[in-house]
Amino acid sequence: MLPLGSMAGLSLKSPVLQHALRRRIVLPQSSLLQRRTFASSSSSQTSSPIRTVGYTVLFALSAGLFAAYYFDARSSIHRYVLTPTLRHIFDAETGHKIAVKVLRSGLAPRDPLKDDDSLRSEVFGQKISNPVGLAAGFDKDGEAIDGPQNDFASLCLLNLGFSWVEIGSVTPKAQPGNPRPRVFHLPADDALINRYGFPSQGAAAVVLRLRARIPTFHEPDASATAALRPGSVLAVNLGKNKTSAVDSSDDFVTGVKTFGPGLQNRELLESLLADVVKARNELEPSPITSRRPRLILKIAPDLQESQIIDMAEVIRNSDIDGKTKWRRAASRVNPSCHIPCQALRTLRAHLPPSIPLIGCGGITSGADALEYARAGASLVQVYTGTCRRIKDELVSLLNADGKTWSAVVNEAVQTLSWQAPESPPPVQAGDATIGKLIGEAEELKLLLDRLGEKLG
Numbered sequence: 001m002l003p004l005g006s007m008a009g010l011s012l013k014s015p016v017l018q019h020a021l022r023r024r025i026v027l028p029q030s031s032l033l034q035r036r037t038f039a040s041s042s043s044s045q046t047s048s049p050i051r052t053v054g055y056t057v058l059f060a061l062s063a064g065l066f067a068a069y070y071f072d073a074r075s076s077i078h079r080y081v082l083t084p085t086l087r088h089i090f091d092a093e094t095g096h097k098i099a100v101k102v103l104r105s106g107l108a109p110r111d112p113l114k115d116d117d118s119l120r121s122e123v124f125g126q127k128i129s130n131p132v133g134l135a136a137g138f139d140k141d142g143e144a145i146d147g148p149q150n151d152f153a154s155l156c157l158l159n160l161g162f163s164w165v166e167i168g169s170v171t172p173k174a175q176p177g178n179p180r181p182r183v184f185h186l187p188a189d190d191a192l193i194n195r196y197g198f199p200s201q202g203a204a205a206v207v208l209r210l211r212a213r214i215p216t217f218h219e220p221d222a223s224a225t226a227a228l229r230p231g232s233v234l235a236v237n238l239g240k241n242k243t244s245a246v247d248s249s250d251d252f253v254t255g256v257k258t259f260g261p262g263l264q265n266r267e268l269l270e271s272l273l274a275d276v277v278k279a280r281n282e283l284e285p286s287p288i289t290s291r292r293p294r295l296i297l298k299i300a301p302d303l304q305e306s307q308i309i310d311m312a313e314v315i316r317n318s319d320i321d322g323k324t325k326w327r328r329a330a331s332r333v334n335p336s337c338h339i340p341c342q343a344l345r346t347l348r349a350h351l352p353p354s355i356p357l358i359g360c361g362g363i364t365s366g367a368d369a370l371e372y373a374r375a376g377a378s379l380v381q382v383y384t385g386t387c388r389r390i391k392d393e394l395v396s397l398l399n400a401d402g403k404t405w406s407a408v409v410n411e412a413v414q415t416l417s418w419q420a421p422e423s424p425p426p427v428q429a430g431d432a433t434i435g436k437l438i439g440e441a442e443e444l445k446l447l448l449d450r451l452g453e454k455l456g
Contacts, residue, residue: 115129116130118399128163128164131379132369133164139165158227163233164234165235169237172203174202175202183196190364204258221288225289256295260279277318295321303343341375348375360382366393367393373408378409
């Protein structure tokens with residue numbers, strides 16, 4: 001320890017003095033820092049349970065919302081939250097693409113309920129669980145049929161509640177379709193305008209995607225369908241490339257040949273049906289179903305009645321399997337089904353019961369679907385309606401009438417369908433001779449009576 005007197009003699013530059021001053025300054029700061037750290041630690045420990053509870057509640061709410069979204073396609077979150085949000089934030093086409101990508105990822109919602117027995121339907125001898133299908137135009141390239149990596153447990157589009165799904169339209173060559181914007185919402189009418197113009201990745205890309213779905217050790221089964229799911233059907237809609245000649249059927253023939261292993265003129269329709277039926281009949285039976293594919297013709301509902309009647313006559317004389325009434329790609333998808341239903345009635349009246357019809361366009365409720373059935377449609381397709389809500393309403397209406405879907409359809413088909421005129425029974429040679437003699441005898445008797453009157 002230095003004597004007090006010697007302190008006066010120390011310079012401020014002295015190492016000893018600087019060390020002493022440094023200790024006097026640093027030590028209080030170190031104590032203050034320790035006190036602040038202790039206070040902060042105490043505060044953190046106090047708020048930690050509150051934060052944990054907050055995170056737990058947030059996780060529980062998120063899990064509940066996801067469960068409601070994923071496990072029940074009927075939940076209100078779809079109708080009142082997700083769909084309005086997509087429509088508000090994105091344009092119609094972007095929202096459409098997002099929906100397809102979500103389905104492709106396997107995060108699609110599901111319809112958890114078994115279809116009511118009253119909805120059972122049959123077409124081409126194939127029994128399906130309900131009559132409601134998804135129209136072509138939503139999954140244009142077959143991307144969302146099964147979800148990620150062809151996970152058949154997902155079967156995304158079919159898990160929405162549809163019994164059958166139609167992908168496409170698929171054109172032989174890839175094409176971009178019309179320039180954007182080409183799809184428009186009509187919120188006031190609960191409708192949309194579709195002017196896509198057949199954008200397609202091309203037949204080669206889509207058929208590879210479909211072939212990848214076939215299990216490695218799959219055995220042909222006459223009761224199976226391309227959907228690879230009991231009680232369900234998968235269809236492919238074929239379209240023409242814009243660069244193809246309007247009067248050529250080559251694109252459709254190519255489509256039938258590719259996927260088998262809008263014409264309104266009568267002559268063109270006859271040529272089209274003859275060519276595609278010939279191409280279909282030349283195919284080998286499918287390795288999945290052990291039979292050849294069915295052919296269904298799609299037409300627009302806004303034709304003149306005379307055009308519809310002409311088309312029906314052509315179809316009666318062809319080997320086409322079925323017919324679908326639909327709205328053209330460049331037209332408005334209207335919530336009213338009056339126009340396509342009226343066209344379907346006309347068509348039903350000029351086609352035999354053996355040719356099934358599929359109603360499409362303006363179906364947003366069970367009542368709309370039932371109107372199609374009463375007009376003679378075996379199945380229906382939707383563009384913008386919700387599958388489960390339509391089925392629930394349809395079940396209620398059928399139960400109120402005490403009928404099933406099949407009973408309504410069969411009654412309409414048998415009552416409204418075209419029936420071939422009865423031919424007179426063939427006349428045998430002997431019958432013809434006897435009839436001729438009887439006629440001559442009656443004529444001779446008449447002459448004798450007249451002669452007797454004159455003589456009398």
